[in-house]
Amino acid sequence: MKLNLNKKYANHTFHIDSYDSTSIQLHNLASLTLLLELTPRAEQLRRIIIDKVPPTFRATLPKLIGTKGKPILRRLNIVQQRAVLKAIAANEFFLIKGMPGTGIVL
Structure with a gap:
């Protein structure tokens, strides 16, 4: 089901990238930067966060x-x-x- 927000919020203005705190903005931008890096860790994070690959578990423990x-x-x-x-x-x-x-x- 698609929600048409234009009808409900026709007279409202929304701002993208509006933050209450500079520290939150820096944290979010740092996290985004980490996801965009060309490193094995960034690739792993993209698989988890973007591709939603489920976790795997060892069958037995030591x-x-x-x-x-x-x-x-x-x-x-x-x-x-x-x-x-x-x-x-x-x-x-x-x-x-x-x-x-x-x-x-x-």
Whole structure:
């Protein structure tokens, strides 16, 4: 469904690149510059952000994670444990939605 904003906002003027803060503008421009670079990292970021390539995960984790991480994981609830293990298994990136301890693993 396409939204025709000309009807709803016929008497409004909109400005592109209007920022409340110079620091926000600098951050956004720096991020855009990073995406446009001709580097392997920029190419990887374009695949994630623009092409929306989903993350990949290792099928198994090293045994060391289970032995050394056991005391840490024991203090977490099951949802937090899954989030930590999934983050460790992520090859490129991993997203968690929500504030720490309340998020949903995506």
